[in-house]
Amino acid sequence: MIALKCGVAGVGYLGQHHARLYAALPQTELVGVYDVDARRAKKIAAEHGTRVFSSLEELGAACDAVSVVAPTDYHCAVAQTLLAQGCHLLIEKPLCSNLEEAEIILAAAKQHERIVQVGHIEHFNPVMSFLEKNVTDPRFITCDRLAPFKQRGLEVSVVLDLMIHDIGVILQLVKSPLERVDAVGVEVLTKTEDIANARLTFANGCVANINASRVSLKPVREIRVFQSNAYLSLNFAEQKGHLIRKTKLGLRKKNVPIEKGEPLALELAAFAEAIQTRVAPKVDGQLGKTALEVALQVTAKIKESAAKGK
Incomplete structure (x- = not known):
């Protein structure tokens, strides 16, 4: 080709x-x-x-x-x-x-x-591939995405800069209409939110709690998913984690077998393949728009919470 x-x-x-x-x-x-x-x-x-x-x-x-x-x-x-x-x-x-x-x-x-593909890079992280195969009925999800302060990406808040990664991941895993958004955030070094917490409640009963910060001392990119038969804890940065399942003998923990790869390389290769085969990309413009819509709901709730606190 x-x-x-x-x-x-x-x-x-x-x-x-x-x-x-x-x-x-x-x-x-x-x-x-x-x-x-x-x-x-x-x-x-x-x-x-x-x-x-x-x-x-x-x-x-x-x-x-x-x-x-x-x-x-x-x-x-x-x-x-x-x-x-x-x-x-x-x-x-x-x-x-x-x-x-x-x-x-x-x-x-x-x-x-x-074709328009949106750069939600975690969708191409090998961790996400494992999650998509093993998350069947999520009941509760927690995500932590923390980063040291950098002089870039400051034209938007931490919600659109960092949290939107996890919003996209959660929407892909839950696959249920979003019913409620609650959020708080604070400005630290910029004129928009640098730290934010959001709680997303879905129609199927799943709840997701997301923390994002761009003023942390060390980077963290972790997700934990709880469902009826298992608990998954995975690290997007290190591309490793563990899975705990309930068995007749009690809880059984095993390390997750993830074949590591550079997410951006996988993302660009998938972009090229989508163009060459004329198939819809994994993260198309519509998914990117939906993630943006939820992120904007989060920022609106942060402003609403701040106004109530004054």
Whole structure:
């Protein structure tokens, strides 16, 4: 199969890894990069022996597919430009900043008959593959996603920056309508929430409790799932964990057999495969929009809780 001609729009901290993997994967060819910071674009292009494009339009015209790794508030404009050029897109999470922009992106993708995949990377973590096979009737889920403070992703709150990862994972595992959202959050170092807690209640009775922080001393990415026959505790970062089952002799614990892999490489390979086979990606634009909608409900509840506390 002919390699897809791929590009990257935005080669900051995360975009540089998209470029690295497009250059390395057998099913993709890194055609070039674009960034508003010309010096940065030149540096990343030189590392992979590719070219720098002077505009999004030029990048789009040369590519079959592009990763959009710009700040969230630019996603909609960048996506529209590249879709008009006929590119399939992988848009880093969150899909965009609001539901109106999400509708614009999805409508443009439909108009131009192009695939939009959203970069909810944990869906391609081998841990998620194990969860999808073993979580059958979740009753209670807890997620902790903590990260040290960094000077990036600050155009959105911690809910859209970090918690949205776990929102997407939970929606995929529970597969039931969301009935209630409760949430609290606080500002610490920025003008939006840096620490947040959300409680999601689903129609089937499942409850999920999510903690997110971007002002922690050490990173944590963990999930625990409780169901009638088992308790699963898994670490997304270390790609390991354990499963406890109830047997006639009592509780039995065993380590989870996970074949480790780089989630971003798996995500980009799946993106390429979706384009080449013309099948819907695992995390399509609609799922990205749904996760965004829930994340926005969480931020609205945080504002409501803060207003009540005054």
